[in-house]
Amino acid sequence: AQSVTQLGSHVSVSEGALVLLRCNYSSSVPPYLFWYVQYPNQGLQLLLKYTSAATLVKGINGFEAEFKKSETSFHLTKPSAHMSDAAEYFCAVSDPGYSSASKIIFGSGTRLSIRP
Amino acid sequence: GAVVSQHPSRVICKSGTSVKIECRSLDFQATTMFWYRQFPKQSLMLMATSNEGSKATYEQGVEKDKFLINHASLTLSTLTVTSAHPEDSSFYICSARIHSQGRREQFFGPGTRLTVL
Numbered sequence: 001a002q003s004v005t006q007l008g009s010h011v012s013v014s015e016g017a018l019v020l021l022r023c024n025y026s027s028s029v030p031p032y033l034f035w036y037v038q039y040p041n042q043g044l045q046l047l048l049k050y051t052s053a054a055t056l057v058k059g060i061n062g063f064e065a066e067f068k069k070s071e072t073s074f075h076l077t078k079p080s081a082h083m084s085d086a087a088e089y090f091c092a093v094s095d096p097g098y099s100s101a102s103k104i105i106f107g108s109g110t111r112l113s114i115r116p
Numbered sequence: 117g118a119v120v121s122q123h124p125s126r127v128i129c130k131s132g133t134s135v136k137i138e139c140r141s142l143d144f145q146a147t148t149m150f151w152y153r154q155f156p157k158q159s160l161m162l163m164a165t166s167n168e169g170s171k172a173t174y175e176q177g178v179e180k181d182k183f184l185i186n187h188a189s190l191t192l193s194t195l196t197v198t199s200a201h202p203e204d205s206s207f208y209i210c211s212a213r214i215h216s217q218g219r220r221e222q223f224f225g226p227g228t229r230l231t232v233l
Binding site: 036041042043044045046090103104105106107108109 | 122150152158159160161162165207209211222224225226227229
């Protein structure tokens with residue numbers, strides 16, 4: 001079975017500061033990993049995904065994440081936070097290849113707040 | 117990117133009634149669609165996986181007779197909440213997967229807010 005654990009249900013940073021949202025995964029097979037963002041009362045938007053190519057993945061809005069197999073981690077970072085980054089962020093995992101049986105499993109989410 | 121729509125975006129109903137939520141892939145054919153439920157300030161929990169033309173596969177703890185899923189075509193899946201009760205109030209999100217030669221991605225709809233009075 002696959003799972004992800006997001007450390008910290010709420011993270012608060014100052015505008016312009018580094019954003020670091022932590023995610024650790026558990027998977028018996030090489031995983032696909034994702035970060036999604038959700039704004040209030042809206043659906044999910046894909047920020048970036050790791051699909052076994054480059055371990056450093058760049059996404060939209062200046063976010064990036066690094067796959068570290070030795071640490072089973074896929075932390076999300078952004079060098080400089082913007083007020084518009086305030087949202088809920090979900091780390092997710094699936095088995096590779098999008099087989100008919102594979103499904104995306106979500107972490108518990110981290111709410112990011114930005115202080116002016 | 118591909119677009120997944122849901123209708124309605126919000127619905128309020130009385131306890132005991134049934135509610136149907138539609139999920140459409142607008143510009144691609146989806147062999148597999150997924151239904152998630154999200155309670156306030158919580159994560160998305162997968163309810164079921166549906167493949168076009170076959171019965172849905174439900175996750176453990178999800179009542180298949182209460183949450184009826186129909187995936188009648190490659191662009192449409194419906195979720196019917198039967199005999200809805202206040203505890204069914206939630207945000208329901210569908211997802212559709214492209215799985216064709218050279219492209220494998222999954223896209224999420226904007227969600228449907230269900231409130232049962």
